[in-house]
Amino acid sequence: MKDRAVKMMKSMLLLLILLAVVSGRRTHLLKGLPATSTVEENSAAGVSVYTFNVTVSPLSSEGVAILPTIVNSNPLTEAFDIESIGDLEYRVVTTGNPVLDYETMPKSFDLLIFVEDTTGRTDLNTLTIQVTDKNERPVFQGNMAIQTVMIYVLEGTPPEHIYQVDAADPENAELKYSLLPAPVPFLVLESGAIFSTKEFDYEKDPHCYFLNITVTDPDGLSSTRTVNVNIININDERPYFTTKQRFYRIPEEQSPGTVVANITAKDPDDEDSPSRLFYSIQSSDRYFSINPSTGVLQVTGRIDRDALPLRLHPNISLIVRVEDSPSGGHASETEITIIIDDINDNPPECNPSTFRKEANENTTAGMFLLDLNYCKDIDVDSTNNQFNFTGLSGFGSNNFALESTVSGRLVMTESIDLENPANLGIEVYSLTVRVQDIACPNYSNMIYIYIRIKPVNEFFPVFSNLSYEFNVPEIIKVGSSIGRVNARDKDWPPSVITYSIVAGGGTRDYTNIFWISPTKGDVKILARLDYETTQKHILTVQASDQEKTTTASVTVNVLEVNDEEPVCSPNFYSLQIPVSLAVGTNINGFRIQCQDRDSDPRSFRYFINEGNMNNHFTFSPSAGSNTSQLILASRFDYETSLDKNWIYRLHVYITDDNLLPARDKITHLIKTGTVTLSIRVIPNPTTVITTTPGFTVVTKRENLYSESAWYVPFVITLGSLLLLGLLGYLGFLLAMWVNTRCPPAGKADGVSLINAPGMYLFSIFNTSQQDLVYDSV
Template identity: 25%
Template sequence: MCGDSRHPSAAFLHSFLSLSQALCQNLGDLHVTGPLKDMNFSVPEGGGVRVIYQFTSEPPAVSFRATGEKDGIIDIVPKTGVLYLSGSLDWETKTVHRLQVESLDEKGNVVKGPYAVTIHVEDINDNPPEFDQIKYTGVVRQNSRPGKPFMHVHATDRDDPTTPHAQLTYSILHHFPNPYTEMLFQINNVTGAISPSVTGSYYLDPQKQDTFTLVVTVKDMAGMTMNAFTSSADVIITVKESLWKAPPTIRIQENSTQIYPVNISQVHSNEPDVIYDLFEKEKLPRLPFSIDQNGVIYVTDPLDREEKDTYSFFVVTKDNKGELVDKPLHIHVIVEDINDNPPVCQQALTVIEVQENEDEGSNIGTLLATDMDEEGTLNSRLQFKIGSQVPAVPASNLFFIQQETGILQLTSRSLNRRIASNYSLKVLVTDAVFQTICDVQIYVIDINDQIPIFEKSDYHNVTVAESLPVGTVILEIQATDGDEPATGSSYIIYQVKEGDPNNTFIIETDSVTNRGFVKINKALDFEAASVYNLVISATNPEPLVPGVQYNSSSLTLFKVFVTNVDEPPVFHKTVYKAEVSEDIPVNTLVMTVEAYDPEGDTVRYSLEGDVRKWLRVNSATGQVYTASTLDREQQGTYTVEVAASELTQKSKTTLILHLRDVNDNPPLLAMDYPPFFCHPLRGGERAFIQAADADEQWYYPTFTFSLADDMNARNNWEISKINATHAYLSPKHANFEEKVYNVPVIINDNGKPPLERKVNLKVNICKCSSEKSCFIEVQRDHSWPSTGQAIGILTGVLLIIGTSLLLG
């Protein structure tokens, strides 16, 4: 068609002239042709004039005709069969165009067809997303839960929703004002839901800032490409004060007679349609509170302040899925006291003792009472008053009680045990509402006007051995007192007044008989004190009345003679410890042990248990020296006993010698069997060698392996390190004979100073019964191994090979 004007009519040329240049340009690259048949095409929208396809004609057909949904854009060149677009398709206007194409002969009769030609319009991203509002407004409450949406923005895109062209992503571009490093709001990039961020939930406060403007953007292409279209909208957010507030402390009067439950407060959530619930802060047998679904809090039962004076619990809100909506609110309830408890006597009977010679005004005791009502209030204020006194002799008002304190006093110096030995008082104890009677019994006791008198003024002496155990009774003594028995006036206290500055003795009293028992309180020591001249006194815990004094009748003498017992020597220490280096010279002083004899006898020293004969001791001074060379590798901690002896007694102490290691042992090979290689060698074989050292390894042993400076060895073998204790020995070539090779290996222990050892490592090159064992031992003293030797060799070789395989 293009460039050829021999056949087209003038009418065709006129109608097609506007398209010829574009069609010729496209037809130059057109390679998709074919016979007339049903066809489906997918064509991207836009793009202007384009060729879609060229149908080929078959005689007698000479032209083509297209009908159907051409919409003035789609047509076919009759003579050439070129199906083309004269303009741009638009997916948003129409997604599918359905046509019928048929071929015609020269007379215009249908030769083939009509055939269905369907053109599917492919969407391209040619529409930006659009918000459904130019400006959005929303309200958020202070302290709203982070992530809980309070509003949404919404945008649409006219492009194909099944493609990324219409997949929208939301984000916040700007935040005015933005007083914090983090935004106070966040947006769900898929749904457009706006909610407070964690920072916003904490900091939003209408008192500081009540209005914010967000610039929200929406991008198509799921926001994954720089070529995505973007639109924006303003979001005006008003911050309002939180409805969700804990009420002030709630005060409830105890034992109220109201009809329960009683409304005591109400809370309001920031969110609608929440479920209110109570959560206990402390586990109680019962929580006497409830809440309804309007947030009204009730007390369900009368409260008793004496049972519990405060309650603390939380109000929570949940959604229909059971998830928390608001932060829990702390509810604090104080139970207010009423005067509903009478005074209580602390004791069923208060007993008081008073001496018959007490002065008027003396405090003789205190009546104690309590009230369970709230302390420090009028409800628990107690007042005291004496209701009666029995007997009422020699007067009816011998006693007075302080109204506010309950302290009892004497009104006169009128008590006489011969007139009345005891009195019973009824004391009225009252608070503002109640009255209680408390009983008080007052005993008039004898005054201490008699002193204790010893039965003997001198108990002479007693002789005791210095080895007598502490707690032993060495003497019993007795004094008597004429005052009333079983009182502080007649009970006797014995004390050593003189002759015992170190409290070597103690005296205990039998509370019934007043008999005294002299006991040893501290260990006796003949060498420190051989004689004690004791002066013992007898006194009462109750003071004597004026005019009466203790005298010589309340004193007695007693002498104690201590006899000597031969005691063994005493070491200054129970254990002697020293640390020395194992390489110190013989005759080096390592320590000195010391002992003394309590009797002053000469002490001689000796060693026991020195099985290695490493030490010797100077028998006179206790100085311990090395007697031979020490060796930590034989024994790192050496323990012996040192004996201290006098004429008849002997003591022992333990001497512990810790030996510090020095590097005095060169390394050695730690292998049960020599390495071997199967003949003939194939290349790449290796066997491992291992070193050990008897010296102490503080962290881990480190050895260096190398070949001796021997040309033959270096030409045939090489050593490569595996780790700190192992290395590989490898043949450098495969030209080895069947025999035992001596490989000179040098091992260095890297100590301070380092030590090394040269060893001739015997390596077998042998025929193997398999890839795992030597068939026989090669060149072993020019003789065959015995059966037992062969089995041992085979077992050892198998062990070496197995270990090599594991390390390799």
């Protein structure tokens, strides 16, 4: 912008001059111009080239209106300027922009100078300036002309040409090159070529050289520039370990991450700068790892000194490698050894850890029972694998002791009697023994001991009674229990006692009538008892605890019971009587005779249960005798149709309850015999036969018993049982009657009547007309 403004100003001045010339007002104001002057090339700014004066008109009171100005130059340049030195005296000086150069710029400049005073007079003249040559210093060219040249040489490179200096002399003179300082491993040829004179080692030689290259012309003028030669480090050295320690010692069972060692190394190539080295473990190892950047060796896996292979080889050797490049670089290796120390980290282990032992009761005190020393401690160091047996405890442990803390031998200190109330119920003693390390931290384990005191059979079973007596009715049901025997054993625990019958209990017909429960002692009936055959059984019962036995006597008294039926003769008979037979007559002289194995002859009662229509027949005596006659009790009446049947079928019941009280009859201690009689009534014959009426005395005897007799309580009990059975039977008949309501046609209907004491038991049967016709035929 400034150059354009100057040019515009010069153009304006030129225009003014031209106008002045054209106007004809131009006068000679510049004294000493036109003129010619010289200036040496390369002159600095402000060098005076030529001095001139300006004259003004006397009319111009204020002097110069426009100062002398270079309005144009040929060739155009800004290398000159005009400055005032006072009293209208001026001089042309160099500006230094550009610096005058004889070799590259025009040799002469024509400067057109313009001036105007205050009256308007102007003057325009030329100053010719010739540039004179001067012997200049040589000039560096290329990069060396503008900056310090940086040259890089790899270490280990053999001597070679490393740079070409380029310089020129303005006067084109022949130049010479030199290098300072002299004692450096470089040289410069006259051609400007710089060579290294040795193979550099970065680790031994200086890393940088400053070479002052001087170029000189024939007149001795010179120029100097600096060349900076830098030796470049290359990876040509192996790293080396700075850690001198090769053996390390750590205890086992260190937690992962524990620092074992800090392996350090250096690389000569890195000098004092932080090394970028890479660490690794070459040998296969599962216990340690190394940080590849820092070389810190740490624990990575569990180290158990007590397990194989460390148990045999406690020293772990590692090959540590350091590299200055992860691939293709230089490396060094070193071997370190880590010694694993044993610690007490395992409790004693016992196999077995549970013991079971049996000892008889009353075993002698001091007897050896068990050896507990089946323990071991896998810690390797002998100071860590020693242990003691202590702390015998458990209920009843005062009966046992350890011989010593070292041996582990268990002995009995007191005899144990299971029958002793202090020990009663204790068969198994549960004990514990602690096996504990001697070394800290005193790890321990427990041994469990179960000692069973084996009972000894010292005592015989003893029955609760010396003898037993059971009273059993002869009618007792087969399989019923008649009593129980009981025996005890003082041994503890109570022995299992079994019972058996070793003698007695047989008859002529049965080998074994009785059976005893082998575990409960219940005596039961296997066969029916018969008072009439055997009234007493004597048994020998044995109690056994599998080793010892004892016996007791059992007497079974068979109580008589009315269990035999009366047996009468004849038990069937057919009779014929005339219709006109007189009342009280013994019919056909018929007599019934009965006997009963378990009843008195006076115990019989006779009654007609069925077929005695209108009560025509009776027995005499009806009770109190083992013989009785059939008597006509009332006459027949066919004329009034009171009687319709001509044939009577009598069912006679003979009971043995005449001597029993009424209460005993209810218990069903009654047996009944039966006799069937068929009586045909013969109508009046055509021929009248006169007979002499006979006289029959009817005798009735009942309940001829004595309350003081021995059988009274027995009969009372038996009668109660029979009564219960009768009531059940009557209930059953009632249910049947309700279901049937009326009997089928052609069958007889009957109603049973039970006589009170002293009365007859009889039944009335109705016979259909068909039966009557049939019987008549």
